[in-house]
Amino acid sequence: MRLNEEGLKNRQEWEAAGYALPQYDRQAVKKKTEEAPFWIHFGAGNIFRAFQANVVQNLLNDGVLDRGLIAAEGFDGEIVEKLYRPHDSYSVLVTLKADGTVEKTVVGSVVEALVADPAKEEDFSRLREIFRQPSLQMATFTITEKGYSLKNAAGEYLDAVAADMEAGPEKPVSYIGKVSSLLYERFLAGELPIAMVSMDNCSHNGDKLCAAISAYAETWDKKGLVKEGFAAYVSGKKVSFPWTMIDKITPRPDETVKGILLNDGIEDLDQIVTSKKTYAAPFVNAEECEYLVIEDDFPNGREALEKGGLIFTDRETVDKVEKMKVCTCLNPLHTTLAVFGCLLGYDLISKEMKDPVLKKLVEIIGHEEGMPVVVDPGIIRPEKFLDEVLNVRIPNPFMPDTPQRIATDTSQKLAIRFGETIKAYMASDKLDVKNLKRIPLVFAGWLRYLMGINDKGEKFELSPDPMLPTLCAVMEQVKLGESFDAEKILKPVLSDEKIFGVDLYKAGLADDVIKYFTEMNAGPGAVEAVLKKYTA
Ligand SMILES: NC(=O)c1ccc[n+]([C@@H]2O[C@H](COP(=O)([O-])OP(=O)(O)OC[C@H]3O[C@@H](n4cnc5c(N)ncnc54)[C@H](O)[C@@H]3O)[C@@H](O)[C@H]2O)c1
Ligand SMILES: O=P(O)(O)OC[C@@H](O)[C@@H](O)[C@H](O)[C@H](O)CO
Missing domain, CATH: 1.10.1040.10 (N-(1-d-carboxylethyl)-l-norvaline Dehydrogenase; domain 2)
Incomplete structure (x- = not known):
């Protein structure tokens, strides 16, 4: 049993081994997502695959959604190259319940995975294209708390940040520089609305993301490196930075869990530890309990994600x-x-x-x-x-x-x-x-x-x-x-x-x-x- 498009054609074999499979036409979902993306996620790590991707899968299964997710990885491209691509962006989610039972799901809701790095020209130009799409409603983030830091302990801009602030949005190197550059693309496409949603475990996470992107927008504006009005667009009503609370304990991929899947006959399950120390595998393991509470502030509208259990409320x-x-x-x-x-x-x-x-x-x-x-x-x-x-x-x-x-x-x-x-x-x-x-x-x-x-x-x-x-x-x-x-x-x-x-x-x-x-x-x-x- 191989975890990819080809291997999953033999549905019976997977179902007989106890796997819940996507109940939708993935090719059709992929096509629709490519044409009119609505949700792009930055930080293609374990929590995203265990939580957000599974919520979207359930909504696709129920016919609430007809489009899936795009994953972007701006820090550790190896995750996309060594994990997503060989498996056609499929993951196995293993839910470890407190009563000892295990639920195994093949998650196929991520239909495109891209490296957010201008050095990977094809991927980055596709990202620019996605950010120009009027259909795009939200960009979400699980990039760890430190992903939003622009300065070192001495309070000075990190080298990559300082370089991007000087150079403008053309070829950014820093993480938030890349995100700001993509948002600038959306500004150029007609000041289109979007929600930029941090889903990291930090207090007032929306403000952190807003402050980081605004620092670039204001500097670029001041230095005349962008068309006038970009900073006002970022701080105005068309771009929101909702606050969120996310909760689902998602440990690193575990050898015992891998053993269960190997026993079922799945091949190629090796865990990778990337050069940037991300622990990832073709499967993710997580608890059953999950909460994702989101401030309901979506300038370009949103899908009925509450039907998948997300809670929308006030700040x-x-x-x-x-x-x-x-x-x-x-x-x-x-x-x-x-x-x-x-x-x-x-x-x-x-x-x-x-x-x-x-x-x-x-x-x-x-x-x-x-x-x-x-x-x-x-x-x-x-x-x-x-x-x-x-x-x-x-x-x-x-x-x-x-x-x-x-x-x-x-x-x-x-x-x-x-x-x-x-x-x-x-x-x-x-x-x-x-x-x-x-x-x-x-x-x-x-x-x-x-x-x-x-x-x-x-x-x-x-x-x-x-x-x-x-x-x-x-x-x-x-x-x-x-x-x-x-x-x-x-x-x-x-x-x-x-x-x-x-x-x-x-x-x-x-x-x-x-x-x-x-x-x-x-x-x-x-x-x-x-x-x-x-x-x-
Ligand atoms: N794992 C959990 O139990 C859990 C639960 C709730 C919330 N979260 C939030 O999600 C975040 C990611 O958790 P995970 O389980 O996906 O971890 P992970 O190690 O699987 O993935 C980490 C992700 O963050 C990126 N990243 C790491 N350092 C970065 C940096 N300096 N700049 C930008 N991106 C960087 C990686 O490239 C990767 O995409 C956590 O830090 C936390 O804020 C995690
Ligand atoms: O993800 P971090 O690195 O912010 O923190 C590690 C864990 O405490 C955290 O991942 C929890 O598992 C999570 O917050 C549960 O929802």
């Missing part, structure tokens, strides 16, 4: 749902388990939830420290959501999610995942920020993690993070089991608002972080001992 509600999930009920718990999981040698999040201390720690962070500042969004009940996360989703033993995946880019996530709670305590006249004890414990754990030495005293590989060079250089000055000058070494990190969302000294939490870190640094076994001591 205020998205904000509340997003804060509930990203700042309290899911992602902070994930980051806690990621940091301590790496230090304590775990390779599965679900196994960590069997450790009573770690389980208690995330329960306290969720229920006691985070929950008091959560505002009920009305459409999803926070207590119910948190209970499901703690009792069903993260302990799901069938989910191959790892602390190492979640530890990726932690420096970019702490401000959102914990900083918002700290700020809310600081702003409250009822709550005392000094009562936050486990959040500082996580920060201390992260500093200990950055030493790259686990709780047994052995070296381990840190997950990728754009700030590792700076942060590791700081933490190298601390040696396990030795005393150190906290004021001199840790103060620059702990006072960095960009990392924590607040200056931890001004918040009054730095002393606790230093105390916990000092105890965790006492020697091998100290992390486990500290967790036990403070997680009563």
